[in-house]
Amino acid sequence: MFFNLAWRNAKRSRNENLIYFLTMVTAVASFYIILSLGQQDVIRFLRELESSAVEKLLTTVMPMVYLCALLFIFFLVVFANKYQLECRSRELGLYLMFGMKKKRLFFQLMMEGFITSLLALFGGIICGSFLSEIISLATARLVGQGIITHQSSFSIGAVIWTTIGLLLIQALSLFILGGKTFKREVHQLLYGEMVKKQNTGTASGGLFTLLVGVILLAVAYWVALKHFFAAGGAMLFVAVLFGIAGTLLFIRGLARLLSLFAGSIKNKSTKGLYTFTLRQLQENVVCKYVSISVASLLMMFTIMLIADGSSSIMTYRKNLSRGSSVYDFTVMGDDMMVEQYLSSEKMKPYVAHLNRMETGKIKKPEAGSINSFVDWSKFRAEIVQHLPSDVVDPATQDTGSYTMAPDNPPALNILGIIDTGSYTPYLVPASTYSRLLEASGETPLILGEDEAVFYINPDFIGSAQEDESSMLDEIFSKAKSTNTPLLSIDGKPFFFTSSVTMKGLTADKNIRVTSALIVSDEVFEKYVDQDTCMVYWHFCIPGETANEKGLMKSIMDANHLLKPSGFVYESYLNNFGRQLFYVIAGSYTSLYMGFMFLIIACALLSLQFLTQMQATKERYLTLSMLGANHKQMKKSINKQVLWYFLLPLLLACISGSVGLFAMQKHLHSSQAAIVQSYPLMFIMAGSVIVVLVIYAVAVAQTANREIGKLKWKINS
């Protein structure tokens, strides 16, 4: 009997309060997704390459995110349960009137909560695993470059922890709310709370609040845009505080001003349920302005996190491309042993274009004489001439600081490269670079004694590198034709060779020689500082092996073969893994928290609206008695829901845009990456809108159903 009653009540609650059930299902799904992260294709793949970083992510960062989610969902469940209990207040009062003991009623509520939780767990885990599978597939596709194989991401551990998490917060919330409910008088349970006094305040007070809110928000925006890093981040804290206070006051003030609208627009005030709708909205917003402000702030975070997550996926995705690196592996170690190992039978199928590359810095002249063997002055003067008229040579400035970025004029970037490493530039022997070019299928490089190549790592400046090359080619060709050497080493003139393809020197992007002089082997031997010399053994996976096994599989196999050798080695895959880890750690958490905040904001708004609706539904009966038809009331409710959702959303859009702009300005330097991420951002914005619409429609339908129930009843 006890169980039957609990079962029937739970079933009725699910049918009557879809939003409550949906919220629980969403909670479960979000728990599951975060907990099953370790089973996702990308993470499994990364575990092999960047195990320590991934372990750190899974053991420290993700539990924190889980705990945060648990806390947020707890408030949501408390809210959902509060609404549920308020709807059933009369019924609970009746149980007590019939002589049911409070303890028994409490257990019955717990049992109902347990049944609902189990069903929500069932639905949520199905949704969560489906979503998790989609995310796993999508990320593998988006960033996996075809090397990440798909495996089911279902995780028993995640199911267990999700179950524990949900049951825990459900029990805790019912414990708190049940206690509160049973403390109320039976009369209060039966006949509801006293209607709250209409505290709508004065219009001038509303205007003042609104004005203060606007000022605080403006200050917050100004601080975020202009003084993001000022006072060691303290100003950012000020911006956040002002932003929160401003949002609260803005929404409160705006609600009070709605009463002005209700009274002032005369010809509209007698059209349909215009005044009623406005008053309902005003009351809802005034009574619940804190919740609406919180929802607005959460929506703002959603916008910022989702935009940031999307852009970081796209930014790092660019780094995941092969770029300019030619070799698949770079090995370091004892020369003899490395050569022996790499030439061994087992390694043979995986080694092609083996290239011993030695690089080192140029020697410093003896003390007392000149600063450097290299004289860049002519070259530098030539570059300065190519600076746009509005850009000043940084060397003439006191600060003399350089920033090198794709958006800069090419001449400025080159000046930066020359000036930051001009005294002791790296030297690369022409023969090794020539072999590198051969390996990449380019024509080999032959340098004369008086020739040098000005090498810039193509990955260093990024996408704008073409501008630099074409400018340099033009300068070098001109110098050659006029027989003007632009460089001298140890007093000897050198001509720069133009149109040499620039390639990455190593397999891994992290060992970067950003700029160097490629000189003939003799010049290299003569001038290199032996103390700074580094020897790298580079090789590629042979074409036939790559064709047979696939490039990435071959790299992974070679990786396994190299592991026991004890050499220090880096592969293109390590580089790929590291970049991928940045993508996942950076964007995954942002996107997850973004959607989480969105769901919480939506559920918060929905439940607040429906709670208020429940408390004031008798009004619709009066309206019906006064001749309002169902269509009019439906229209009024739809309008109320629309504005109830739009009000916080509009403010969130403004604040979010300012926040995004500030983040772009102060945290991300590349505009190009932001532009690239627009398509993904549009998809994300679309998903956000879909979530909002689903909730708003669900709220409107629930509210309309409530009105439908009132049709022929009175005082029910």
Place this chain on the structure above:
Amino acid sequence: MNYTDKLLEVRDLHKSYAKGGIPTKALNGITFDVLPGEFLGIMGASGSGKTTLLNCIATIIKPTSGQILLSGTNISAFGSDELAMYRGSKIGYLFQDFALLDNLTGRENILLPLSIHDADVRLSEKKLNSIAEFLKITDVLSKFPSQMSGGQKQRVAAARCLISDPDIILADEPTGALDTKAARLLMEKLQEINRAKNRTIMMVTHDPNAASFCSRILFIQDGKIFHELRRQIPSETRDEFYDRILRVMAQMGGGSANVL
């Protein structure tokens, strides 16, 4: 007054509630007419069916059988649009608990029935002012119900009834939630509305004092009309009529001798 024109005709009205168990007859074949300009009282003990009768006329509940004709039109056959129009313009309903929307000001509450039916602004403003003056509620028009006294609330509710010029005002225990003074003031106003403005009022009440303001009273018992009293206007004073009401009530309580 043209007594040949019947404003409201109730014909053999039955209403039974039969939810799951034995049917309970709330109305058991009631037939009566209401003439234009009448102030009709409906009295009876709790459960006698008086509120059910009023709610059937107000279309809040549907009768099981029988007819209700307002100015010759059968309201039982109304569809939802006609019902909305009927409720908004043909009848005015005065609730015991006022049923004012507590988030609307007095003015907004009063104008609500007109705005629901998209009425003309200037005309409604003018009408509102004259009604508010008549009911002495001009100073509470911009207040919310929570800032008004019970009497003020009920007079605002009465103004809301009057604003759409209904054919008949249906009042369900309008003095039930008022103190004696406020109740008396309201009844005087209702009587004035009835006499000076020639409005037809049908009022359900327990209170013999309130009922003594009526011109005719129907006593209902067990879902049927048990007795009818007419006040001899102008010869009979309100006190004399009150005494007669009390006698019938005593009779209904004891339920023995012939009261006629």
